[in-house]
Amino acid sequence: MALQPLIMHLDGLCHKTDLSSTLPSSDQLISIDLPVGSGPKAKNLNNDVRTIQESLNKISPLNGGPKIPLAVDGLCGSKTNKAIFDFQLKQFGIKGADTLIEPGKQTIQRINQLLFSNLPVDPSVNVEIRAKLVSHLNLVAQAVHAAQANLMQALIPGGGLFGGPANDRVNRHFALGTLNPVKREAAVRNILQVFNKYQECLLLPPELDLGFLGAGAFVADKTGDPRIAFAFANGFFRKGEIEPDRKIPMDRIHLGRRAFFALTDSEFCAFIMLHEMAHFVGFPDKTFILDNGRGWFTDSTITPLSVESRLHNADSYATFATECRTRNSTKPPYVVAATTSR
Ligand SMILES: [Zn+2]
Known part of the structure; x- marks a missing residue:
């Protein structure tokens, strides 16, 4: 009998695939230079906002991603702020929902854990x-x-x-x-x-x-x-x-x-x-x-x-x-x- 296990992918479906395939590399991880979101700390650099918009669009609504994909325009308007809030609410509950994503903090870590997962734990x-x-x-x-x-x-x-x-x-x-x-x-x-x-x-x-x-x-x-x-x-x-x-x-x-x-x-x-x-x-x-x-x-x-x-x-x-x-x-x-x- 083959050693291939039944593997459930993020789409929730099982596939018979080789265990060695599809391991992501850590150079795919996303990062931002300055905070994104709303409030006095947010700097909303165009590239940072684009990074967040692109990343949130890759996350299923079931996990807190936007139901309608965000425009990737680098502008942090009401839709992007709401998407950040909704994601934080789904992942961390109301205490973690401050509509602010800071470099290296829990929201960006969670986005990476969802998209890549091979982070140091x-x-x-x-x-x-x-x-x-x-x-x-x-x-x-x-x-x-x-x-x-x-x-x-x-x-x-x-x-x-x-x-x-x-x-x-x-x-x-x-x-x-x-x-x-x-x-x-x-x-x-x-x-x-x-x-x-x-x-x-x-x-x-x-x-x-x-x-x-x-x-x-x-x-x-x-x-x-x-x-x-x-x-x-x-x-x-x-x-x-x-x-x-x-x-x-x-x-x-x-x-x-x-x-x-x-x-x-x-x-x-x-x-x-x-x-x-x-x-x-x-x-x-x-x-x-x-x-x-x-x-x-x-x-x-x-x-x-x-x-x-x-x-x-x-x-x-x-x-x-x-x-x-x-x-x-x-x-x-x-x-x-x-x-x-x-
Ligand atoms: Zn199965």
Whole structure:
């Protein structure tokens, strides 16, 4: 089997690519000479303002970038000031939103972390990432337990007291409504086994030597990889194996540092973690769970998928567990619908 992992890029899609490709170099990092924005400290040199306008335009609105791209004219008017404020508000909250970008300070650092990510990490950033990871893991654990409870409910003969909604949820995400009762029960048991492995992922003892943020199966990537996350298919079963190119453990799920800044919303990050866990644990018969379609069960990228395709589709597990946790079948804003190229 090839050693290529499934790598999630900033567009939220997984690609099978070589780990050694697309590492950015630090000479791409942006800098300004004097402060940009509003207030008495702002000097708004034309070149500095252009740098900020160009950079903010590269950042998705989901991460605080402007919804309508800024004109790159070097003039810091109301639209550019609002874009600076909106970016700071999304990334740092109201306390960090002063509409002023100073050389070397947190806003320009965050822009670089989003666009390039292979910056030297300062300890305060690690503290921030650790706090975010704890909050994301909390949602992941809730989703896993909710999925397990839902599946056990669906296995009770006759559906039990809450069997109706529980069965509806399984059917929506995995299209099990078409199966006969025997096949359906076998499918539900298999899905439950996948989530039991998810639980084992959460319970793996942290190995701090593997990453500065070990927690269960998750480690923060130390190599400055610009991508969001990556996992080896069935990596859970590749205990102690090391990927020879980057010398990283294959029995861990790797989260890029930039994931913590790009996925500003805990719900979004937890969803990505649930997605990666599916690749990582695979199906009970050891076949791979890959990407047959990305999106919510209502998306046209998912609706045509057969039961077998969904049972081997990472987003089907992530969306199911998310609905079990939230009890809400409406598509969340961070779920990306896409066909996948493999
Ligand atoms: Zn994937």
